[in-house]
Amino acid sequence: MTHLSVNLNKIGLLRNSRGRDYPNMVSIARKTLDLGAFGITIHPRPDQRHATYKDAHDLKNLLKAYPDKELNIEGFPDKAFLDVVLETVPHQCTLVPDDPNQLTSDHGWNVARDQDALRPVIGQLKAKGIRVVLFMDPIAENMKLAKEIGADRVELYTEEYASGYHSDAKDEILQSYQEAAQAALDVGLGVNAGHDLDLTNIAELCDGGRITEVSIGHALTVESLDFGWDNVVKMYLEKLN
Ligand SMILES: CC(=O)[C@@H](O)[C@H](O)COP(=O)(O)O
Numbered sequence: 001m002t003h004l005s006v007n008l009n010k011i012g013l014l015r016n017s018r019g020r021d022y023p024n025m026v027s028i029a030r031k032t033l034d035l036g037a038f039g040i041t042i043h044p045r046p047d048q049r050h051a052t053y054k055d056a057h058d059l060k061n062l063l064k065a066y067p068d069k070e071l072n073i074e075g076f077p078d079k080a081f082l083d084v085v086l087e088t089v090p091h092q093c094t095l096v097p098d099d100p101n102q103l104t105s106d107h108g109w110n111v112a113r114d115q116d117a118l119r120p121v122i123g124q125l126k127a128k129g130i131r132v133v134l135f136m137d138p139i140a141e142n143m144k145l146a147k148e149i150g151a152d153r154v155e156l157y158t159e160e161y162a163s164g165y166h167s168d169a170k171d172e173i174l175q176s177y178q179e180a181a182q183a184a185l186d187v188g189l190g191v192n193a194g195h196d197l198d199l200t201n202i203a204e205l206c207d208g209g210r211i212t213e214v215s216i217g218h219a220l221t222v223e224s225l226d227f228g229w230d231n232v233v234k235m236y237l238e239k240l241n
């Protein structure tokens, strides 16, 4: 079984578009957890275009009522981000190598180049009892160093999988993810996955039991326009259990 963590970035985007607290992030998160989702993910970016640092505090407070569920905060480890993570102490923090002005996340860490910067950050987070995840491209050779610099898990960046899902290269791409996941497991890392996953492509990626958690937001929100939020969350849970 693979855990579902629902990313609420797009709820934040909708809310912020009118400058009012509607939709309310905590209400959607509560409903999502009550539907059976394992966790909630947000990715507060420096411009707070969608998820905000306040959301992190509000969601941490909500999760206190759900001892078996988790909050995952994703983002680039600049000072503001680290301050909010160290203040809120989520169950999991996924470090993502995004520039402030990126439209969305589009690459994983270059751990060989970035290891000196990452080591102390990882140490700070783990000292607070936070599980640390590195957002990584599906490159098997990089997993050993990710473990050596202190990561607990990697999150495989799945855009290439999603964009190639209907192509002739699908099977080859899927195999590269399976190999990267196995390489991570072989060195003692847990494996998460995320980005552009949807109801169509999720099952094959998670087949085989290597992936502990997926975080899904954009497609889930769009699919909800057709099927309704409650139904879509249940549909993901059925595919993942
Ligand atoms: C790290 C990742 O791939 C996504 O979780 C990311 O949070 C998407 O960010 P946007 O919702 O800003 O596109």
Ligand SMILES: NCC(=O)COP(=O)(O)O
Pocket (backbone or CB within 6 Å): 007, 041, 074, 155, 193, 194, 195, 196, 197, 215, 216, 217, 218, 219, 220
């Ligand atoms: N880490 C992936 C995530 O949280 C959501 O990505 P997406 O489903 O919005 O592409």
